[in-house]
Amino acid sequence: MEGGIVWLIILVGWVLFNIFGKSDEEKTYEARKEIFDKIRLQLSVSEEVPPKERGLPNVKCIAVKVKGLFGNPNENKTKVFLTIHDNTDLGDDEFGLPILSAHPSFSEPGSRVFTISAVYDTSPDTYFPDWFSFIYIPKELLLPPKKGRRRLKFNFTACDTATNVTHGAHDDLGTVHYNASDFYNLTTKEIGYMEEIANKSKVEDLTIKLAMCMAATDGHLDQKELNVIKNWAKSLTLELDEDKAEEKKKHFSSFIKKTYTEAKNKKVSISKLVSEFNDKASKGQKYLAIELMLNVASSDDKLAAEEEKFINKIAKTTGIDLKTFKEMKNKIVAKVGSLDLSEKPSEESFGISDDMDDKEKCKILRKEYTKWNSQTTQKDPKRKKRAKEMVKIIAGLRKQYNC
Amino acid sequence: MSKVVGIDLGTTFSAIAELDDLGNPEVLSDPESGNRITRSAVYFGKDKVIVGEKARDASITSPKKVVFKVKREMENEVIYSLSSGEFKEDDGKIKGYTPSQISSLILSKLKDYTSGVKKAVITVPALFAERARSATLEAAKLSKLDIELINEPTAAVLHYSNLPGISLNGRVLIFDLGGGTFDITIASVKGKKVDVITSVGDKELGGEDFDKEILNLLKKKYKKLKGKSIDVNDRSLFDVAEKIKKLLSTKEKVSEIIEGPKGPAKIDISRKEFESSIDTYLEKIKMLMEEALERAELKASNINQTLLVGGSTRIPIVTEIIKKIMKKAPIKGVNVDEAVACGAAIYAGIQNKDKLNSAQKKAVSKVELNDVCNFYMGTLIIVRDPEKDRYVEVNDVVIPRDTKLPCSITKNYQVLVDDQKKIDCSVTQSEGEERDVEFINIIANEPLELRKGAKQGDPFKVTYSYDLNGSMHCIFEEVKSKKKQELNLKPGTSKDFKELRESLDFDIE
Numbered sequence: 001m002e003g004g005i006v007w008l009i010i011l012v013g014w015v016l017f018n019i020f021g022k023s024d025e026e027k028t029y030e031a032r033k034e035i036f037d038k039i040r041l042q043l044s045v046s047e048e049v050p051p052k053e054r055g056l057p058n059v060k061c062i063a064v065k066v067k068g069l070f071g072n073p074n075e076n077k078t079k080v081f082l083t084i085h086d087n088t089d090l091g092d093d094e095f096g097l098p099i100l101s102a103h104p105s106f107s108e109p110g111s112r113v114f115t116i117s118a119v120y121d122t123s124p125d126t127y128f129p130d131w132f133s134f135i136y137i138p139k140e141l142l143l144p145p146k147k148g149r150r151r152l153k154f155n156f157t158a159c160d161t162a163t164n165v166t167h168g169a170h171d172d173l174g175t176v177h178y179n180a181s182d183f184y185n186l187t188t189k190e191i192g193y194m195e196e197i198a199n200k201s202k203v204e205d206l207t208i209k210l211a212m213c214m215a216a217t218d219g220h221l222d223q224k225e226l227n228v229i230k231n232w233a234k235s236l237t238l239e240l241d242e243d244k245a246e247e248k249k250k251h252f253s254s255f256i257k258k259t260y261t262e263a264k265n266k267k268v269s270i271s272k273l274v275s276e277f278n279d280k281a282s283k284g285q286k287y288l289a290i291e292l293m294l295n296v297a298s299s300d301d302k303l304a305a306e307e308e309k310f311i312n313k314i315a316k317t318t319g320i321d322l323k324t325f326k327e328m329k330n331k332i333v334a335k336v337g338s339l340d341l342s343e344k345p346s347e348e349s350f351g352i353s354d355d356m357d358d359k360e361k362c363k364i365l366r367k368e369y370t371k372w373n374s375q376t377t378q379k380d381p382k383r384k385k386r387a388k389e390m391v392k393i394i395a396g397l398r399k400q401y402n403c
Numbered sequence: 404m405s406k407v408v409g410i411d412l413g414t415t416f417s418a419i420a421e422l423d424d425l426g427n428p429e430v431l432s433d434p435e436s437g438n439r440i441t442r443s444a445v446y447f448g449k450d451k452v453i454v455g456e457k458a459r460d461a462s463i464t465s466p467k468k469v470v471f472k473v474k475r476e477m478e479n480e481v482i483y484s485l486s487s488g489e490f491k492e493d494d495g496k497i498k499g500y501t502p503s504q505i506s507s508l509i510l511s512k513l514k515d516y517t518s519g520v521k522k523a524v525i526t527v528p529a530l531f532a533e534r535a536r537s538a539t540l541e542a543a544k545l546s547k548l549d550i551e552l553i554n555e556p557t558a559a560v561l562h563y564s565n566l567p568g569i570s571l572n573g574r575v576l577i578f579d580l581g582g583g584t585f586d587i588t589i590a591s592v593k594g595k596k597v598d599v600i601t602s603v604g605d606k607e608l609g610g611e612d613f614d615k616e617i618l619n620l621l622k623k624k625y626k627k628l629k630g631k632s633i634d635v636n637d638r639s640l641f642d643v644a645e646k647i648k649k650l651l652s653t654k655e656k657v658s659e660i661i662e663g664p665k666g667p668a669k670i671d672i673s674r675k676e677f678e679s680s681i682d683t684y685l686e687k688i689k690m691l692m693e694e695a696l697e698r699a700e701l702k703a704s705n706i707n708q709t710l711l712v713g714g715s716t717r718i719p720i721v722t723e724i725i726k727k728i729m730k731k732a733p734i735k736g737v738n739v740d741e742a743v744a745c746g747a748a749i750y751a752g753i754q755n756k757d758k759l760n761s762a763q764k765k766a767v768s769k770v771e772l773n774d775v776c777n778f779y780m781g782t783l784i785i786v787r788d789p790e791k792d793r794y795v796e797v798n799d800v801v802i803p804r805d806t807k808l809p810c811s812i813t814k815n816y817q818v819l820v821d822d823q824k825k826i827d828c829s830v831t832q833s834e835g836e837e838r839d840v841e842f843i844n845i846i847a848n849e850p851l852e853l854r855k856g857a858k859q860g861d862p863f864k865v866t867y868s869y870d871l872n873g874s875m876h877c878i879f880e881e882v883k884s885k886k887k888q889e890l891n892l893k894p895g896t897s898k899d900f901k902e903l904r905e906s907l908d909f910d911i912e
Contacts, residue, residue, distance in 0.1 A: 103787070104786075109860060282792065284792030287791040287792070324790050324791070327839055330839075331839065334841060335841075366693055367835075370694060371842060373605060373834070374842070376607060381492075395687055396683065396686075398686050398689075398690065399686055
């Protein structure tokens with residue numbers, strides 16, 4: 001009992017000391033700390049539709065906002081950087097692989113690593129009193145190293161103007177005055193850049209196989225088609241050093257032979273092939289494959305219906321932008337020597353879908369008319385002829401829709 | 404004092420006009436035939452050339468020696484071969500005449516309808532490509548004419564706005580359907596001040612195409628009656644087709660006796676059959692009308708008047724289409740075959756006031772014309788395509804279509820890679836706002852060597868200056884070194900001009 005009373009006296013004494021016993025210096029420090037906590041640089045990353053005045057599309061973007069002190073104590077200007085790292089499976093204080101940018105405006109000079117920088121006129125006590133919307137980033141702009149759900153670390157730094165960032169890291173941490181981070185979970189369906197590197201060889205093979213199967217859809221594989229595939233494969237070895245190029249050439253040579261036989265005998269499961277390709281190829285690689293297929297299809301100066309159908313099908317399953325695909329196909333349609341009547345471009349090729357009303361269809365056809373009509377004065381007689389045919393088809397479709 | 408004239412150099416017919424003493428445009432007649440419009444046909448005889456109706460007559464006996472529709476070839480690098488009787492790609496081996504040489508013979512003939520002509524304004528379709536404009540200027544130079552160009556519908560609206568007793572205040576649509584080309588221009592007119600808003604067109608749509616469809620109908624019907632086809636290249640049948648077309652503008656049905664390999668046959672063609680045979684062209688007309696309104700950001704109800712130009716506007720279905728789309732009948736009141744030449748004469752007067760008498764000066768003093776650029780003028784650049792995830796070459800527009808002339812626009816670009824050696828300076832032209840390089844025309848292309856040690860991101864400037872006469876000056880400049888590549892797109896003459904001129908040593912009849 002007595003022991004308990006002693007402990008109580010000690011505790012009360014400690015509390016009273018804490019209340020009345022702090023020195024002035026300590027009190028000033030605490031007060032300053034409280035203020036500093038209030039104005040400390042903070043970062044907030046969330047999902048938001050940008051306000052109208054930003055002039056951005058009305059879709060959810062990643063909103064990056066900053067608040068607090070960022071003024072440079074050394075200069076009357078401050079350079080700020082926003083970098084993003086993939087911190088999935090890493091601690092908050094660590095920095096994972098950098099995120100790449102799909103658009104050059106948001107990347108470091110000379111690389112594709114995502115970085116945004118800006119320089120502000122500041123004094124040492126410049127701060128954002130309220131949350132300031134630094135940037136709205138469309139999600140599609142961010143390219144993580146791997147697909148799926150990724151935990152992204154957004155890092156905002158305020159530095160001297162001479163500071164540079166290379167591959168997402170500051171060249172000299174001594175020039176960084178303030179720093180704030182926040183996290184955001186991003187889920188992507190497209191494969192990441194590290195996966196793209198890992199899958200490169202496999203995707204090249206799958207692309208060749210796809211092109212071979214497409215060429216075989218009309219019942220035969222001719223030498224011209226095969227040459228386009230061979231040349232494409234050869235182009236992949238150009239940037240390799242001699243030994244690796246030789247090795248790769250050997251691989252392609254035997255792979256093309258094997259695939260040729262399989263495609264000719266229709267022994268390839270297209271659905272399995274397409275599914276594997278879509279799983280492993282990046283968007284860029286998907287476009288390359290489509291481009292190769294279009295070039296193979298038109299190598300005999302004719303775009304056969306079966307081939308076009310095959311490519312349309314693949315393009316749809318890959319999830320690439322169908323408008324871009326249409327433009328790619330238009331280039332081929334403009335160049336090939338013949339389009340049989342049975343193979344005339346369908347409404348779909350002009351970007352017309354069943355859910356559109358006739359007015360909308362008529363408008364699209366008119367735009368297509370402007371495009372093709374301007375080609376009727378092409379120097380190349382083949383292209384001229386094709387353009388005239390396309391104009392006729394468009395006019396026919398317009399009649400059909402009572403435009 | 405040398406005279407100034409306006410010339411409508413048409414696909415099927417041409418006309419020349421000058422300002423009379425009071426400043427009113429007057430079409431000049433062929434002193435021999437008295438015709439106010441001259442057929443754009445050229446017959447190449449042994450030592451002489453015949454232009455006009457007589458040339459067409461000669462085509463019955465010597466079809467290969469007569470050239471028709473040369474205007475449609477102005478933008479092509481072709482030669483008319485007298486031995487084969489057709490235009491062929493110029494591979495340097497074919498003997499014959501270029502489109503500009505042939506056009507120059509038509510111009511020389513027209514020039515002789517009056518005396519002392521040195522300066523002229525020649526009309527061209529609004530959507531005439533750069534190559535075709537160049538060839539037209541070359542033709543003028545070959546016929547010793549100092550000329551300026553004006554777009555056909557623009558000339559027509561100048562004529563309409565200067566007609567006594569007509570007040571065209573407001574927005575007007577000029578519907579110009581001639582023998583070979585079709586143009587629509589929307590302009591804002593206030594008294595005699597004309598501001599062009601936009602022009603659209605089709606270089607291969609006109610009366611000649613309708614004649615061809617009638618020929619096809621004749622062929623089909625003859626075969627049905629006689630079991631054998633007629634030769635659609637027989638020039639005399641072209642004349643019959645043209646006659647039927649003209650008659651169908653006033654009659655519901657026309658009967659003609661057609662001579663063919665199995666003897667004569669009486670063939671009936673109804674207006675309905677004719678209209679159905681040209682429905683693809685009619686659809687094109689509708690599309691271009693819609694496009695013109697959309698480009699001008701106007702509705703049909705915003706257009707005060709539709710003005711007709713060109714002989715093919717006499718076809719009833721054409722007027723019906725206009726009525727349907729514009730919800731108002733077009734103005735008929737001028738000679739549609741002469742409106743363009745008259746407008747060109749007025750423009751020639753404005754441009755050469757020092758050559759006018761005081762009454763003429765007074766007549767054109769209030770006339771003002773502001774035109775627009777009829778194409779997208781651009782350059783080729785390399786950009787990273789975020790969708791395809793790689794660098795691609797694209798067309799970047801520098802001067803947008805419908806920009807008021809004169810104009811000067813600068814766009815800033817960057818050097819692509821460190822130590823880049825050169826930049827290809829390309830000037831492109833397109834009717835639509837195209838990014839795709841496959842769908843544009845490159846009209847000039849010269850390299851510019853960059854300074855040693857050029858760095859990625861170094862600024863590079865491109866400036867296009869376009870004047871009212873269709874001349875464009877393009878400057879491609881590396882900002883740091885001030886190195887420049889200047890491309891002058893004033894339509895000029897070919898290097899072999901002397902040779903071209905010498906080979907035209909003919910008497911023209």
